[in-house]
Amino acid sequence: MKPPRTGTAAWAAVATALTGFAACLAGWLAGGGDIDLAWAPTLDLRLQFAFDGLGALYALLATGIGTAVFAYGAAYLPLHLEHERMPAAAGRRFWAWMTVFMVSMVGLACARDLVLLFVFFDLTAVASYFLIGFDRHQRESRGAALMALLVTGISAVALLLGAVLLYTTYGTFSLPELVQRARADTTTSIACALIAVAALAKSAQVPLHFWLPRAMAAPTPVSAYLHSAAMVAAGVLVLGRVHPLLALDRTLLDALLVVGLISIAIGGLLALAQDQLKQILAHSTISQYGYVVVLYGIGGASGAGAAALYVIAHAIAKSALFMTAGAVTLATGESRLSHLGGLTRRMPVLAVASGVAAATLAALPLTLGFFKDELFFGAAHDRGTPMAILAVVAAALTFAYVGRFWFGLFTGRPGAPPRPIPALLVAPACVLAAVALAGGFVVGPFAGLAGDAAAVTHGAAVDVSPAYHLDARAENVMAVAAWTLGGALLLLPGVRTAAAGVTARAGDRIGPRRWYGVALRALNTFSGRLHDAEVRDLRNSIAAVLVPTGILVVLGFAFTPTRGSFTVGSVQAQDLPIMVLLVLGVAAAFTAARDPGRLRPVLALSVLGFALAAVYAVVGAPDVALVAVLVETIFTLVFVGVFSRLPQLRRPQSAVRTRRNLLAGIFAGLASFAVIWATLSRTSPASGDAAAQIARAHDAHGGDVVTVILADFRGLDTMVEITVLAVAVIGVASLLRRGRSW
Amino acid sequence: MNTVIEVVAPRLLGPAVMVAAAIIVKGYTDVGDGFSAGVIVALAIALRYIAFGSEGAERSLPVLRHAPVVAAAGLLLALAVGFLPVAGGDPPFTHQPAPGAHVVKLGTLELISAVAFDIGVFLLVCGVLVTLVHQLARLVEDADR
Numbered sequence: 001m002k003p004p005r006t007g008t009a010a011w012a013a014v015a016t017a018l019t020g021f022a023a024c025l026a027g028w029l030a031g032g033g034d035i036d037l038a039w040a041p042t043l044d045l046r047l048q049f050a051f052d053g054l055g056a057l058y059a060l061l062a063t064g065i066g067t068a069v070f071a072y073g074a075a076y077l078p079l080h081l082e083h084e085r086m087p088a089a090a091g092r093r094f095w096a097w098m099t100v101f102m103v104s105m106v107g108l109a110c111a112r113d114l115v116l117l118f119v120f121f122d123l124t125a126v127a128s129y130f131l132i133g134f135d136r137h138q139r140e141s142r143g144a145a146l147m148a149l150l151v152t153g154i155s156a157v158a159l160l161l162g163a164v165l166l167y168t169t170y171g172t173f174s175l176p177e178l179v180q181r182a183r184a185d186t187t188t189s190i191a192c193a194l195i196a197v198a199a200l201a202k203s204a205q206v207p208l209h210f211w212l213p214r215a216m217a218a219p220t221p222v223s224a225y226l227h228s229a230a231m232v233a234a235g236v237l238v239l240g241r242v243h244p245l246l247a248l249d250r251t252l253l254d255a256l257l258v259v260g261l262i263s264i265a266i267g268g269l270l271a272l273a274q275d276q277l278k279q280i281l282a283h284s285t286i287s288q289y290g291y292v293v294v295l296y297g298i299g300g301a302s303g304a305g306a307a308a309l310y311v312i313a314h315a316i317a318k319s320a321l322f323m324t325a326g327a328v329t330l331a332t333g334e335s336r337l338s339h340l341g342g343l344t345r346r347m348p349v350l351a352v353a354s355g356v357a358a359a360t361l362a363a364l365p366l367t368l369g370f371f372k373d374e375l376f377f378g379a380a381h382d383r384g385t386p387m388a389i390l391a392v393v394a395a396a397l398t399f400a401y402v403g404r405f406w407f408g409l410f411t412g413r414p415g416a417p418p419r420p421i422p423a424l425l426v427a428p429a430c431v432l433a434a435v436a437l438a439g440g441f442v443v444g445p446f447a448g449l450a451g452d453a454a455a456v457t458h459g460a461a462v463d464v465s466p467a468y469h470l471d472a473r474a475e476n477v478m479a480v481a482a483w484t485l486g487g488a489l490l491l492l493p494g495v496r497t498a499a500a501g502v503t504a505r506a507g508d509r510i511g512p513r514r515w516y517g518v519a520l521r522a523l524n525t526f527s528g529r530l531h532d533a534e535v536r537d538l539r540n541s542i543a544a545v546l547v548p549t550g551i552l553v554v555l556g557f558a559f560t561p562t563r564g565s566f567t568v569g570s571v572q573a574q575d576l577p578i579m580v581l582l583v584l585g586v587a588a589a590f591t592a593a594r595d596p597g598r599l600r601p602v603l604a605l606s607v608l609g610f611a612l613a614a615v616y617a618v619v620g621a622p623d624v625a626l627v628a629v630l631v632e633t634i635f636t637l638v639f640v641g642v643f644s645r646l647p648q649l650r651r652p653q654s655a656v657r658t659r660r661n662l663l664a665g666i667f668a669g670l671a672s673f674a675v676i677w678a679t680l681s682r683t684s685p686a687s688g689d690a691a692a693q694i695a696r697a698h699d700a701h702g703g704d705v706v707t708v709i710l711a712d713f714r715g716l717d718t719m720v721e722i723t724v725l726a727v728a729v730i731g732v733a734s735l736l737r738r739g740r741s742w
Numbered sequence: 743m744n745t746v747i748e749v750v751a752p753r754l755l756g757p758a759v760m761v762a763a764a765i766i767v768k769g770y771t772d773v774g775d776g777f778s779a780g781v782i783v784a785l786a787i788a789l790r791y792i793a794f795g796s797e798g799a800e801r802s803l804p805v806l807r808h809a810p811v812v813a814a815a816g817l818l819l820a821l822a823v824g825f826l827p828v829a830g831g832d833p834p835f836t837h838q839p840a841p842g843a844h845v846v847k848l849g850t851l852e853l854i855s856a857v858a859f860d861i862g863v864f865l866l867v868c869g870v871l872v873t874l875v876h877q878l879a880r881l882v883e884d885a886d887r
Contacts, residue, residue, distance in 0.1 A: 037828065037831070038833070039825075039828050039833070039834060040833065040834065041833050042833075622773045623773050623774070623775075626773060626774055626778050627777065627778055627781075630778055630781040630782065630785065631781065633781075633785055634781060634784065634785060634788070634871060637785075637788055637792075637875070638874065638875075638878065641875075641878040641879070641881075641882065642878065644882055645881060645882060645885060699841035699842065700837070700841065700856070701770065701839075701841075701845050701852055701854050701856075702770045702771065702856075703770070703771035703772060704770065704771060704772055704773055704774075706773075706775070707770055707773075707774070707775045707860075708770070708856075710775055710777070711770070711775065711776075711837075711856040711857075711859050711860050711863075712835065712837055712856050715824055715834075715835030715837075715856075715859065716824070716834060716835055718820075718859075718863065719820055719821065719824050719835075722816075722817065722820060722862075722863055722866050722867070723817065725866065725867065725870050726813060726814075726817050726866060726870060728870075729810075729813065729870045729873050729874055729877075732874055732877055733873070733877055736877050736878070736881050737877055737880060737881065741810045741873070742807065742809075742810060742873070742876065
């Protein structure tokens, strides 16, 4: 069978990622740099990017792992599309979102402003929604995508809240400035806790971890990228960025420690019992990012350095393991570990590559992984004996589930036989394995990168220098203990299954995934009720705006002094034209409200509009009058055009509804009458904002202040308004004529 | 009535474009701006749709086909004028020349960047409204068929 062709979009994406990686590498070697552009200074919004150590680490991961995964995807996606019976053109959508994801990840890595951080944080969530739900004909994929978006998107609001809290206290969104100004107090702690919640949800930490296993419905390249090195790494990246603020409150760091330890335990125990290959890896990711969170909780120079190196080693190894799982599933058509085995002879290259990746994750010597655990053990040991013991147990869990994954796949009784697969499905994993192996011999560059990143997190220079020591120091003893304990777990399947079973049952009973379901159903019901009450009927929609507005106005009048706010002016002879026009307007309004037909109310409304336009012209607002006449004309045209297409009027409404509409109308009308009267009672055009703008119009080379306001003083508003016009016409096109632009 | 419209409609576009041009040229010193100018031209075109139907109007004026492109071009022009200053380190919508600086004049037309922004608004409003009228006309005609 001839494999389907890889599209040009895939190669373009690979080239983009590779170019990005080269650029990031060059940028890091050149010592980084920064951009600070205040694009909306009145709102304190600026584009503040810095390619510092932390930015370099995550940008290199996003583009480097991205290159490997994109190359893998170039071979994987055509087979996947064929298997799912999707058109080859769907691949373009895939690559567009993958590239958007990579770019927003690089943006997130370099952002040093909390608002920017939030924007890129959400961009990654949006891109991940489309990637996880790529097989959109499958209900499971859509549900998984929605869950990932809801959990990470809603918790991202906490990040924004934290940012605004910090802004109101310290007057800046810029992280370097915040780090200088922040003091240890309750507001800062609350703000930092909110930011940490968003970060932990993104990194799939307990109790907001449940979206990650479900997100395995995504095509494997998505998992290999998003769920090893990118999306979940975004959370710990934010933790690393704001760590100097978190470190102001010891309680926050301790909370991180607890969350991380629980995540290690739950993720690790559940990974021991999973049968689906990708589910093992997903739970392992929860557990592995638990390590990083624990290290940030330990804090200090050693914690920051260890966390940075851990992220590098984990991303490389986990990505290679995901690729292995995908390649094996494509080759054998089987995704359950219990039906697979003995693949070493049939797929030797993949066995070696994934063996190295597994050894990296399990922290065996001669791989980069050994050093990640050496630093982890070092930091835990510095913290105290209980922490050291927990660290050993955690590493033993990792050893056990990684061992189970690799030995289950490649040794033992042969399971489903593999078909030949394209070499490109194996090569990227080999490259990553080679990198992990190289790191085991020459750790210098990796340690240097981790040290640069840790310097940003720690706020001072950090020396990360892992090495092999052939002596009985604490780190080595802990490593040997972890391997022994892990090996015992691996050889005792009974203990393993029992421990995992208890955790899984407890999770089903009281786990957050259940609460997610309950909350989603309740929200759905609530939304359905609200829709029935408000949106289903046009009159109800209008009443839902007008009546609450009226209530607010009444409340406003109840709590503000109104003495002297309502004046009745005198009527003079020169006001006669205005009076006539207003009487005309009132008559037209009554006709519009009373007439049961269709065309006459529309025409009456336009009479009302023209009467008001004439009033503007008489009182000396020619700009407003001109616009009012023009808009009224085009509105009447559009109204008549749309009404000619509406179905015939239904039978008249019930008396109860008519009375209710009447009451709502009168209430809202009285409230707006009161507001307009109060406003007209204190007109003073020669003071305040208006006077200042009239005075400044000359400086803007303008004679007509309204035009100057529109194009200059309030130019951004005008820009947004005309953008709304463009969006509206797209809406009209898609509603009326199925998106045809002409 | 129809005869009157059929006679007036084709002859009204020229004056409408003239009025719109005058509004833009004098706009910054006198009443009116790009928005009004765009609506005036669009109204003249809408009158043709009323008189001749969408097919007749578009046959006699094939350039209408490009209305969505005109709208997009207007949006891009306005965006460019608004955000180009950011590249120079200024806040967006910093118009040139600066307050107090000398302004080059061609007759009554003052060469300032705000006028370019106004032209963007004009193109967008005109393109959007013509597209809207076209969509509505097509909707009515498709249903009548």
